[in-house]
Amino acid sequence: MTIRLYNTMTRTKEEFVPLDANNVRMYVCGPTVYDYAHIGNARPAIVFDVLFRLLRHTYGAGHVTYVRNITDIDDKINARAAERAKADQRNIPILDVLREITEVTYGVYRSDVVALGCLEPNYMPRATGHVTQMIAMTENLIVAGYAYAAEGHVLFRVKKKADYGKLARRSLDDMIAGARIDVAPYKEDPMDFVLWKPSTPDQPGWSSPWGYGRPGWHLECSAMIEATMGETIDIHGGGIDLVFPHHENEVAQSEGAHHGHPLARFWMHNGFLNVEGEKMSKSLGNFVTINELLKDWPGEVLRFNMLRTHYRQPMDWTVAGMTESWKTLEKWYAVTEPLADPPIGEAFLEALSDDLNTPAAIAALHSGTEHELAGGLGLLGFSNVQLNLAAKKLVDEGAILAAIAARKAARARKDFKESDRIRDELLAQGIVLKDSAQGTTWEIKR
RNA sequence: GGCCACGUGGCGGAGUGGUGACGCAGCGGACUGCAAAUCCGCGAACCCCGGUUCAAUUCCGGGCGUGGCCUCCA
Structure with a gap:
């Protein structure tokens, strides 16, 4: 079965042929671990887990490498640590407080995602574990003329990269015209972005050729992809809001450091999620964390609910939708039983292979045989275990x-x-x- | 202001140049002491205005609406 995927780089659906069918490589931007993950974060985790499973089904479970990173260097984390340290009675170093925050948050994320039925990626690298590689990449970029050091910072020189903006389809002129950014005096160009920046003693930092400091956000993904999978991978995924600047800058960095070799052949982005028709935000009080939701609902219900909408479509999360998802799963679980090697329906697989058309795949399950239903549910990552069992304990x-x-x-x-x-x-x-x-x-x- | 998505029945949600998926809800029937569940059946939609075409929900142009990005963000 041919897999076709929508590629943000070309804005078209393309046939997916991996560089190496024995090692299909995909990378997805993971969480910044400073607070509980919300249901918006659950979308890419679930969507790309389905892709991971489809690829494993197609190329063999041992022939797909899936990497999802953990961002544990970030100014939001630093801010949270500073806040918490002030309130903390123990009087311990702020860096220990910070470490505690990232550890606990990551632990919760990891179990949340497992509860949603997601397989563990092959690698879950952390930014803090790859600072050496980031420094090395920065040095390469300086040598190649793509970056320059100034006042303890290292900046990427966007003008040097003639095709900068190709992923987001945005020209430098457009961006500068609409820019709302503070132009730091040490920047050659307003759009130049940070590869390295200085840290104060109470901020996390590493010694580098440019002094005590820490990497900019975009750099970690470039460095970790290189470290885990090499220069060019097959698929890079994430939320659509990451297209610019995050992914655009990843492209610039990696191509700059790798003689122009592409970072990823396919760029995939999931759409945004609203809650009951409104944008999720703390001020509206509709901020739903995965952890909280799992107290009221089996994780598989959230998973199913997510897959009822195509991954690129904007989706509205509602309690009514969750209820409907629950009912469907209940019904299906009642008529299926786990089989050793269940058949996969042709219409189902065709829908799934067509840019992960999960709504159409689910529709196919409605009209297939019970064995195909079991097979389809299994491929989508559902356990076939009665949902009521969990709820009945309560x-x-x-x-x-x-x-x-x-x-x-x-x-x-x-x-x-x-x-x-x-x-x-x-x-x-x-x-x-x-x-x-x-x-x-x-x-x-x- | 610039760039980009989306707008399908009561709701959710695919898809397609011509016979209008699928699910939920609703209605009718079977079953039931009555229900629920289940099974059978039914009705119901393509934002507006132009254009292309024998034919447009589907292609093109314009409009309106909603949302996203341009600053941290899945």
Whole structure:
């Protein structure tokens, strides 16, 4: 089956042929670990996990390398650490506070993403583990004339890169015209961006040829891709908001350091997510973290909900949508069982291979056989384990079973008034009863 | 201001130059003590205005609307 993917670089859907079918390489921008991840962060994690699974299915599980980084050098982290250090009674060094923040946040992220049904990437490199490589790349860029040092900073010289802006499709003139940036005096050009900047003693930093300092944000991805997968990879993914400046600058850095060899052959970007029709923001009070959501919903429901919308479309996250997703999964899980080697439906695979058209793939599952349903769910990363099992642990099953028994007795003596009363009482508690020839079962109402 | 997406039935959401997916909800029927669940069936949409065409929801132009990026952001 041919895989076709939309490439942001060319703005067209292209047939995907990896450089090396024995080692298909993809990189996705991971979280900045300063706070709990929100459901917007869940979108790329889930979307590219599906791509990872499709590639593994197509090229073999051992022939795909997936790297998702952890950004643990960042000014937002520094700000958070400074804040926390001030309130901290223990009087420990700020860098220890910072380390604690990134460790804890990353731990939560990692378990969140597993709960969403995502496979672990092959590598999860951290910025702090690749400073040496970043310094080396910066030195290369200086030698090649793509960067210059000034006042403890090192800046990328955008004018030297004639095709700068090719990914975002933006010319330097356009950008300067609409620029809202402070132009630092040491910059040759307003659009030049930071590769290295000085740190104060209470900020994280490393010694470098340009003094004590830390790397700029964009550099880590370029360096970590090189370190884990080499100069040119097959797919680079992330949220659409990263196209500019982050990915544009990655392209500039990596190509500058690698004699113009491309960084990634395919650039993929997922669309943005709104919550109940509004942009998610802390001030609107609709900021939903994955961690919080997992207290009310099985992770697979969020996963399914995400996949009902094509990854490039803007998506609106709603409770109503979650409920619908829950119902569909419940229904499917009730009729399927895990199979050792389930068949993958042709229409399903064709939809998925067409730029990850998950809504069409899901539609195909609705009309396929039960075995194909099991196969499709498996390929999409669903476990086929009853969702209710998790939810049922949270209620007093003994009391419910006793009520069901009482209702059964009432029904046996045709006291339907009493039996209906028991049923209504349970319903008020959110318990729905289902009668069948085999007896009465119950589930959590959604 | 510049650049870029999106606008499909009550809702979610694919797709296509011509017979208008799919799911949820709704309605009708079967089943049921009555329901729920399940099964069968049904109706219902392509933002507006031009253009191209035998034919446009689909292509082109304009408009309106929503959102994104241009500064940190999935």
